[in-house]
Amino acid sequence: MGDVQNWQLNRKMKYPYEEKRPRRQVAYVFDTNKCIACQTCTVACKTTWTSGRGQENMFWNNVETKPYGFYPKAWDVKLLNKLGSQKWGGTTYKGKTVFESAPFGERAQGYLPEQSEYAHPNIGEDEVSGVVDKGAFFQGIHNVWMFYLARICNHCTYPACLAACPRKAIYKREEDGVVLVDQSRCRGYKECVKACPYKKSFYNMVTRTSEKCIACYPLLEKGEQPRCVQTCIGKIRLQGWLSKPQAVNPDNPIDYIVHVKQVALPLYPQFGLEPNVYYVPPINVPREFLLQMFGPRVDKAIELYRQVKADKKLLAAFLLFGNTPKIITRFEAAAKEAIGYNDKGDEVVRVPYTEPFFQRPLFDSKHQVYRHNTA
Amino acid sequence: MKKILILISLFCCLPAGAQEIVAHYSALSNQDLSAPDPQANLWDDVAKTTVILLPQVVTPPSRVQTTVQKLNVQAIHNNVWLALRLTWDDPTQDFQMQSHHASDACAIQFPVREFDKTSPFMGTKDYGVAIYYWKAAWQKDVEAGFQGIKELYPHTWVDSYEFGEEIALNAHNPVSLQKRRRPVEDLIAAGFGTLTTQQQQNAEGSGVWQEGSWSVVIARQLATGDEQDPQLSVGTKTGLSFAIWEGSQGDVGGRKNYSMWVPLTVKAN
Ligand code: SF4
């Protein structure tokens, strides 16, 4: 049993193994404010990795509508219920993690979903938080709320899936922190399915082994971002390498957003896994809901995000999203453009802060037509 | 937790007492043992040894309470094959492979070397174990064909599997076998988490569930010629231990009921 440092909880915590951070950690920033739930990411992932037999209901990437969307059904509320009080004292977590609250004979607090809980992957889609009163009308702030939460495996620093596997068939790669199930070693005990609080390890009934997101490692190895990131219509995603908390590089866009500005936050940090998908919280959702979901840094994150236009470097970092398939390891906030570089130092993307504005005459003399948008 | 561990470790040191299993020669069984039938008449006259099971609480994930308390063991040989019949009560027959299901199963563990030096907890590095494992889901595969999605969910409709791959199958994972000839697997282990499929599969077996109880025969040759199996002969004295999994209770892997070593003698007559 190790006593490991979890920077997201600002304290040490119990974990079945010693602290061992990879050389670099695959990490993502998802801006929830920009997601439109088009599910392009879901389909990109599905067609790439999970269109085989036994994977019919398996979505390594899913996008659920909060507060009533879940995949599998009720995954987070079930676990939150089991976890008991989840108090924070400032930025220090005072409650128990899934490892610290593990019952006797278990390595983590968890549960095994029923097959039927996977049967409706988009349950709760577009459901809003409550009923709109009769006669209510829009006055600048919506009377009810909802938002889209895109989810993949978090390639956690302290994976519960890995901790729970009695065969050590799950491993975290030293070179990039990707968490993988060894498909030749797994015997399908489903301990990882039970232990992963995010329910991102799945059982395949045909191969009789557990399978999970592989962070598109063949792409990572080529210096390219995963499929769900590359295909994202809303440009809500950026994948890169997160540095260790004590070796933050402010010129690395992921480090800048996550560590320096802390404008993107882990999902349910109180579970204790140090997940590596970081979310810009949705700015129009009630504070209490967000505090529970993203932890105590949520107010500051929203405040900063609202002012992103005034913060050139932060704006530059956000403009890199969805504009190149390449992994950006360094960026620069130049006078008029955000510039991203790969790890060889080659420029891979250049995005203007303000899109150029073109005004064209109403009559197109070349084609002899009027340009207008009414039929 | 510590207290329970101490109790358990005390238990390990206790001798198995008067309990033992004797495999007598059975002339009746000359042809039968390589294709064992758990309901064959020849078992009627074979003495039963009742073996008490304990919940596996030594290493997580574990069982806090037993889900099967005891089993009966019978043994015979015909100078070539050694066959053991395990019978235990189980009100539910669990062989489905959907994600929240677990299969009923049983296993017999043999020490590779001296049994009194071998840990019943999957052996140790120097004193390994050989395990013969039978699983209800595999019995079903053998009898009725592989339980695929169509068998589990007859109304499933899928547009295309064209680009899909079964990775574990490509990786030759033995649990992913789709054309299984026998419901038993030969394994070795040398400590927790080291369970590994043997290169050669020599054991045979068969299981039948009837009126709330399983009868499973697992048979292996005394001399298998396989270096991963302990070699036995008439006169061998060794030990055996057992494990039973109750699928309906979610027993899988280390979540099982196990026994300590029970001495086994292979008698000439
Ligand atoms: S592709 Fe992007 S915008 Fe569309 S659902 Fe996925 S994360 Fe949201």
Ligand code: SF4
């Ligand atoms: S999100 Fe779940 S499956 Fe992914 S690394 Fe963390 S614990 Fe494992």
